[in-house]
Amino acid sequence: MSSMTNNYELYKVFYLAAKTGSLSQAAKALYLTQPSVSHAIKQLEDSFGLVLFHRTSKGVTLTQEGALLYSYIEQSHILITRAEEKMAALKNLDDGELRVGGSDSLFKHYLLPYLESFHRQYPGVRIHLNHGTTPEVIAFLKEGRIDLGVVRMPIVDPQLQVRESFQLQDCFVAGEGYSELKNTELSMEELLHYPIILFSRNSRARMAITELFQSYGYPLKPEFEVGSVDLLIEFARKGLGISYVTREFVSRELEDGSLFEIRLDVPLPPSQVGLMTMRNMPLTNAASRFMEMVG
Amino acid sequence: MSSMTNNYELYKVFYLAAKTGSLSQAAKALYLTQPSVSHAIKQLEDSFGLVLFHRTSKGVTLTQEGALLYSYIEQSHILITRAEEKMAALKNLDDGELRVGGSDSLFKHYLLPYLESFHRQYPGVRIHLNHGTTPEVIAFLKEGRIDLGVVRMPIVDPQLQVRESFQLQDCFVAGEGYSELKNTELSMEELLHYPIILFSRNSRARMAITELFQSYGYPLKPEFEVGSVDLLIEFARKGLGISYVTREFVSRELEDGSLFEIRLDVPLPPSQVGLMTMRNMPLTNAASRFMEMVG
DNA sequence: TATTGGTCATAGACGACATCTATAGCTCCT
DNA sequence: AGGAGCTATAGATGTCGTCTATGACCAATA
Numbered sequence: 001m002s003s004m005t006n007n008y009e010l011y012k013v014f015y016l017a018a019k020t021g022s023l024s025q026a027a028k029a030l031y032l033t034q035p036s037v038s039h040a041i042k043q044l045e046d047s048f049g050l051v052l053f054h055r056t057s058k059g060v061t062l063t064q065e066g067a068l069l070y071s072y073i074e075q076s077h078i079l080i081t082r083a084e085e086k087m088a089a090l091k092n093l094d095d096g097e098l099r100v101g102g103s104d105s106l107f108k109h110y111l112l113p114y115l116e117s118f119h120r121q122y123p124g125v126r127i128h129l130n131h132g133t134t135p136e137v138i139a140f141l142k143e144g145r146i147d148l149g150v151v152r153m154p155i156v157d158p159q160l161q162v163r164e165s166f167q168l169q170d171c172f173v174a175g176e177g178y179s180e181l182k183n184t185e186l187s188m189e190e191l192l193h194y195p196i197i198l199f200s201r202n203s204r205a206r207m208a209i210t211e212l213f214q215s216y217g218y219p220l221k222p223e224f225e226v227g228s229v230d231l232l233i234e235f236a237r238k239g240l241g242i243s244y245v246t247r248e249f250v251s252r253e254l255e256d257g258s259l260f261e262i263r264l265d266v267p268l269p270p271s272q273v274g275l276m277t278m279r280n281m282p283l284t285n286a287a288s289r290f291m292e293m294v295g
Numbered sequence: 296m297s298s299m300t301n302n303y304e305l306y307k308v309f310y311l312a313a314k315t316g317s318l319s320q321a322a323k324a325l326y327l328t329q330p331s332v333s334h335a336i337k338q339l340e341d342s343f344g345l346v347l348f349h350r351t352s353k354g355v356t357l358t359q360e361g362a363l364l365y366s367y368i369e370q371s372h373i374l375i376t377r378a379e380e381k382m383a384a385l386k387n388l389d390d391g392e393l394r395v396g397g398s399d400s401l402f403k404h405y406l407l408p409y410l411e412s413f414h415r416q417y418p419g420v421r422i423h424l425n426h427g428t429t430p431e432v433i434a435f436l437k438e439g440r441i442d443l444g445v446v447r448m449p450i451v452d453p454q455l456q457v458r459e460s461f462q463l464q465d466c467f468v469a470g471e472g473y474s475e476l477k478n479t480e481l482s483m484e485e486l487l488h489y490p491i492i493l494f495s496r497n498s499r500a501r502m503a504i505t506e507l508f509q510s511y512g513y514p515l516k517p518e519f520e521v522g523s524v525d526l527l528i529e530f531a532r533k534g535l536g537i538s539y540v541t542r543e544f545v546s547r548e549l550e551d552g553s554l555f556e557i558r559l560d561v562p563l564p565p566s567q568v569g570l571m572t573m574r575n576m577p578l579t580n581a582a583s584r585f586m587e588m589v590g
Numbered sequence: 591t592a593t594t595g596g597t598c599a600t601a602g603a604c605g606a607c608a609t610c611t612a613t614a615g616c617t618c619c620t
Numbered sequence: 621a622g623g624a625g626c627t628a629t630a631g632a633t634g635t636c637g638t639c640t641a642t643g644a645c646c647a648a649t650a
Contacts, residue, residue: 008303009608011375023627036609038627048382051577057617057626064392064442064579065385072378076371080306083367087343090360097359147359282346284359304637318598331638333598352597352646 006047013040014052015077018070022059090285093122098286101130101137102150105229109249110166110273111150114294125286133202141278147287152204153272161279164272165294170205171247172262173254177239185263188218195223195241197232208269209244216266233259246271301342308335309347310372313365317354385580388417393581396425396432397445400524404544405461405568406445409589420581428497436573442582447499448567456574459567460589464542465500467557468549472534480558483513490518490536492527503564504539511561528554541566 016026017037027037045052052066062070089095098118102111107129119127130137130146137149138157155162172191174181198220199206213220223241226232229249236243237258253259275291277283283291311321312332322332340347347361357365384390393413397406402424414422425432425441432444433452450457467486469476476489493515494501508515518536521527524544531538532553548554570586572578578586 005307005376006379008307008375012300012303024625032608033610034627035611035629038629039608042628049386050382050580054576055616055627056575059626063577065382068385069378069382072374072381076374076378079367079371079374080303081300083364083371084301086367087345087360087364090363091344280349280351282349282358285345319596327637328639329598330600330640333600334637337599350598354597 006044010040010044011073011076013037014044014069015073017041017053017060018062018066018073021061089124093286093289094124096124096284096286097126097128098148098284098290099128099130099146100148100150100290101132101140101146103133103137104131105246105249106150106273107131109229109246110168111294114290118290118293122286122289134204137276141276147277147284148290149276151274151276153274155274155276159279160276162274162276163291165275166273167270168249168273169247169270170209170244170268172242172244172264173236173247173250173259174242174262175237175239175259178242178262179260181262182260185265187265188213188216191242191262191264192218192220196220197224197226197235197241197243198222199229199232199244200225200227205244205246205271208271212266212269301339305335305339306368306371308332309339309364310368312336312348312355313357313361313368316356384419388581388584389419391419391579391581392421392423393443393579393585394423394425394441395443395445395585396427396435396441398428398432399426400541400544401445401568402426404524404541405463406589409585413585413588417581417584429499430497432571436571442572442579443585444571446569446571448569450569450571454574455571457569457571458586460570461568462565463568464565465504465539465563466542467537467539467559468531468542468545468554469537469557470532470534470554473537473557474555476557477555480560482560483508483511486537486557486559487513487515491515492519492521492530492536492538493517494524494527494539495520495522500539500541500566503566507561507564 013026013030013032016029017023020026020029023037023041024034026032027034030037041053048065048069050065051063052069053060054063086095100107100111100115107115115127115129119125128146130140132140134151134155137146137151138155138160140146141149142159150165152168153162153164174194178194198209210220224235226235229245232243232245233250233253235241236245237253242262247254247261250259254261275294277287277291308321308325308327311324312318315321315324318332318336319329321327322329325332336348343360343364345360346358347364348355349358381390395402395406395410402410410422410424414420423441425435427435429446429450432441432446433450433455435441436444437454445460447463448457448459469489473489493504505515519530521530524540527538527540528545528548530536531540532548537557542549542556545554549556570589572582572586
């Protein structure tokens, strides 16, 4: 007796019968036959022990009790219809949101064109960018605050799934003040005679290059330690030293000659960008579409 | 493609799965097995082309899309539950309304005890009384403003269904001033020497008695014509004349001697009270219960 | 480690019941 | 009187919702 809970499908039939004022028309609308509808209404009436419709030779009209029921069911039906529309919109990406985490520089130099074209193709999807360091982005992901993180590889975390996406190449660059180094190839030792500008300590690229020098026996101690890629570039342009930056992020400066790359006699390790998601966590439609576009 | 309209029953399953966070528990609540619930959810997901739940080893949690759907379905479910409760209440007569039409005097002298006991038994049912003349009451009924009319018979209207309920007897009464008539039997002619007080022209009782006198060849012209039974009584008590009233409505005055009945040498016709409803129109539960009580 | 107990997913069989066809009864309109 | 609506009813049919049985997975035990 606790949950009387009729079959909800009956309410759909009831709704249409009441709305159209005709069991036959309701049947048409539902792609059913009239007896089916008649039977469904009868089930409802029996379940309540109340008469819901007044049957006449030209259709049906609601009784008082039926009208009261209708006032509820109509609202309910509207909500369900909205829900279905909403779901369809999410499916078509006419609606929804895409929440991405990553570093500012990756957004700006790497993800921006994808975000642009995604937004152009799906203007209904609201895009949220959350920038932070790699551990912060991982935390965002685990808290469910973002759908997708864009970070440097490698990431080792059993809860996460990472897809390699794009290779970047870090390199040393300098500006006008060091033009004597333009067409030479330096050794590590020679490089270290110059002031070095590095990104802040906790960055992945900084750790990688420090380790590399260490493996050859050289300690890499920066003259300047800065907190953004833009500052790395600016410091180098002003001639304050040699910056270690991602080549793809300074392509413009390399083009216009305000910076040039310094070749070393040892190869520098490439760095992989990875798209990071929760393992075994379904993606939103928007997020998975975006992943496809980034490829 | 027009109306995507899923089987609503799936939403009930979805609701419980989301609410309990477990397909198994939802199954229990619905008296189903877990695979059934699993299948139902899959149907919904397939229909939308979206993943609604994130499955883990300890249950399910809503995805973003699922959460959005839930926000609609939860409301919808609440409405349906309320509707079902409301219907149960109407069935039990814990709620609802009873709308009766009739004349004031019938309400007061005939229907009141029934209304009282009905109200005592079903205090949740709101009672509306609409008084009016017989044609007005018929109109109320046809407009759907009342469920039930209480009127004098006969009623001839193919749209109406009338059940005879109670017999009343009209009679002539007078007060102290006419005590010489107390133990005599008058003829019609003798009666007409006294001032007569009648109810207003359009009443059924008035028409009946006028016709009766006419059939014997006597015109019945009242000295006073009043608009309520109370005035009929009051006028007679004050000695203004002889009132034609329903005997049952003056039982108290006949008891305490402030009025006495004048016997005629011709029998006066009894008048039937009828309960009138729309033919082929289902009654509300409250109305049909009330009809039973009135018997 | 293995074990146990919980989760959900899948496959296939079964049967309830939703739906259908056919028909009848009714009212209204031509 | 006949036709064109409407709904109700009865009984046949077959869909599809549900079940059983099983597997895979995970987490928390022993």
